[in-house]
Amino acid sequence: MRFLHTADWHLGRIFYGQYLTEDQAPVLEHQFFSILKDEKIDGILLAGDVFDRAVPPIEAIELWDSIITRLAMDYKMPLFVVSGNHDGAERLEVGRAMLGQSGIHIWGSPHHALRPFEFESSDGKVAICPMPFSEPRRIGDALGLNSSESKPVDADMTDDTLFSYVDDKDQEEVALNLHNYDQMYQAWSDYLYKQVPKRMRSIAISHAFVMGGEVGGSERTLSVGGSEQVSPHVFKNFHYTALGHLHGPQRMGADHIRYSGSPLKYSFDEHEQKKSFTIIDMDTNGKVDISTIPVEPKRDVVILEGYFEDLLNNKELQAKHKDDYVQARLLDTMPIMDGMAKLRQVYRCCMTIDLVGRVAAPMADMGDSVFKELNERQLFNQFAETVWKEPLTEAEQSYIDSVWDRIIKED
Template identity: 35%
Template sequence: MRFLHMADLHIGKSVNGMNLIEDQRYVLTQVLDLLKKEPVNGLLLAGDIYDRSIPPAEAVTLFDWFLTEVSELLVPVFVVAGNHDSGERLEFGQKLFGRQKVYVEGILKEEFPAIEMEDEYGTLILHLLPYFKPAQAKALYPDDEIRTYEEAMRAVLMRHPVDRTARNVLVTHQFVTGTEPVRQSDSELSLSVGGADQVSYSLFEDYDYVALGHIHGPQRAGRDSVRYSGSILKYSFSEESHKKSVTLIELEQKGEVNVTTYPLTPLHDMRRIKGKLENLLDPEVTGAADCEDYISAVLTDEEELADPMEKLRASYPNIMELNLEKRQRSGGNGISADVREKTPLELGEAFLLLTSGEAEEKRMDFLKQLLEEGGSDR
C-alpha cells in the first residue's frame, strides 16, 4: 500500500504582504504530476489546509481545483483539520465528499474514522484524527484529568480501538516530539506555552505510520515512521535552509515501512542577502541567483541612505524585508514590506531611521503633533 503524505499547505497565506497563491498553485501542480508518475492508494493531508479559519475565496477555489484534479486521478484523499483550519468549515459536504472517496475529518468526536483498505498483504486501517485542544477532550471525557495536550491525546487514543494484527496509519496534526529536539521555525503558530503542547511519540506505538502536520521542516519525531512531511513552501526566512518535499510511504507486510521524499521546487525561493547597498546592486551579485526570489536584505552601510528599499526593489522586485545592521545593533527593527500591522507613528519612525539613520526627538515630537492634528496618533 502506497500513500503520499502532505501537510501545512496554508493555502491563502501571505508573507510580508506578498500573496503566495500562485506559488502554492505552482507546487500543487508538481504534486499532481508526481501522482501521475507514482500511483498511490491515497493522499494524506495532515492539517493546516488553509492559513486561517476563514480563508479567502481564492484559497477555497485553489483547494477545490486541487481536490478535483486528485479525484480525477482516482486517488482517495484523507484530510484532517490543523490548528489553522476551521474544523466545522472543513467538514462542509463531508458525506457527499466521502462518496467520492474524499474523507474529511475536522472536529474531534468520541469515535473518529477508521477506514479499512485491502491489498495482497491484508487489511490496512487509516485513522483520521483532527487537531484538538485539551478542553475539547475534557468536554468528551469530563472524569479524566486532562490539562496538557499529551494527557488529552492519551485519553482520546486509549478509547479508540486498534486492530494490532492489521497495519494501522494515523493522520493527525499535533506537536509530537521524540527523543531528539524537533526543529521548529518562526512561521509555526505555537499551540500553547511552557511545553504543555508537546505530545510524546511513544503514545503512537499501535500505529505503523503516523502522518503528522504542524512542523514546517520535514523530519521524524522519535522514529522514522512518525513523521512531519513539512510545509509545501517556505513561509518565513527562518525556513531559508529547508528543502521542501512531500513524503511517499510504502507499507508492505506489517512492520515494513519504507519512506521516500520527493523535492518540491518553489516558483520563487526565499533567501537572505547582506552587504553594502552598492554591492548588492552590482549586476554580478544580482545575476548570481534568481533576482525574483523573495528577499530579506540587511544593509551594512554606516552612512545615510536615500530610498534604499526602492533602489533594491528595482533589482529585487520581490524584496520582502529590509534591515539596517547599525539599527539591529541598537536593538531596533527595519522596514518590512508588510506595513499593515504598523501604526502611523511606527511607520514614520521607521522611515526616519531608514532615511536619516536616526529618529531625532525633535522630529518625532513634530510627527506626533501632525498625527494628533490629523486624528491618527495610533
C-alpha cells in the same frame, strides 16, 4: 502500499502583504499531481492546516475545490485529511459525508474521529486513525472523560457515542488534567488503536506539536507556556504517523513518526529548510520505507547579506534571485536613502531590509554623549553629511538656515 504524506499547505497565506496563491497553485496543481501519477501513489495523507485561517479568501477555497474535484473525478485518488489549528474545523468538514463517498475523507471535529477508517488497497487493508488538531477539553468531551459516569470501552460504539476507559478511582484525576494536550492525545491514540483489528496495518494522521520538534518560525503557537506539546510516545503503536504543524520535514523519535513539513517556505526563518513531499512505502507487515521528493517552487525565499552597494551591483546574485522573495541584511553602518526602492529594481520581490550593520555599529564612532550636545541644525547637518558623504555647500547651508529661521519664526 504507497502513500504521499503532506501537510501545512496554508492556502490563502499572506507573506508581507502578498497572497501566495500564485506560488501555491503551480506546486499543487502541477508537481503534486505529477508525483501522484509518476510514483503510482495509492493514497494521500494530508495532516492539517489546509488553509491559513478559519475563513480563507475565495481564491484559496477555489484552489482547494479544484484539487479535491480533480482527485475524486479524474484520479480516483483517496485523500485522508485532518484539520489543523489554522483551519476552521467545522467549515473544512462541510459535505464530509458526500465527499467521503468520492474518496475525500475529512476529519475536523474529534467527535467525528473516534474510529479508524479501514482503507483497502491491492495488497490488503490499512486502518487510518485520524487525530485532527483539537484542544484537550474537546477531546475529553468526545471521549466521554468529562462525564461523571465511567463507561467501558466498546470498539463498536458509533462516532456520536460518549465513552470513558478509566475507572471511577481515576476519574477525578483525569478530569483535573483535561487541559493537558499530552494526556488527552494519548487517551485518543489509545482508544483508536484498540479498535484496529489484529494484524491490520495502521496509520495515524495527526496535527500536533510533538516534543523535540524543530520550529521553523511561521508556525502559530497552540497554547501558552509549552503545554501544547505531546510526546512521540503517543504514536508509538502505529506503523506510521503522518504529522502536521511544524514546517520543517523531520523525524520525531523514530523514522515512522514524521513531519512532512510545508510545501513552501512561509517565513525568512525557514530559508534554509529543504521542502519536500514524503513518500511512504508500506509492506504487508507494516514496515515502512521513506523517501522524499524535493518541491520545485516558483520562487525561493532567501536572505542576502552584504553591503548595500555590493547587493545592488552584483549581477550574478541578481540573475539568481531576481524573482525570489528576498530579505536584505545590510552590513552598512550609515543610513541609506530609498534603499528598498533601489533594491526592488534588481530584486523584484525584495520584501524587507534588516539593518544589521547599524545595530552592530551605530552611527560610526560617535557616542550618545556627542549627539546630546548638538542642536537641531547641527544634527540635520550631520545627517546630511552622512547621507551625501560630504558637507553642505555654502549655498545649501544658506538655504537650510533660512528654512530653520522660518520654522522657528512660525513656532
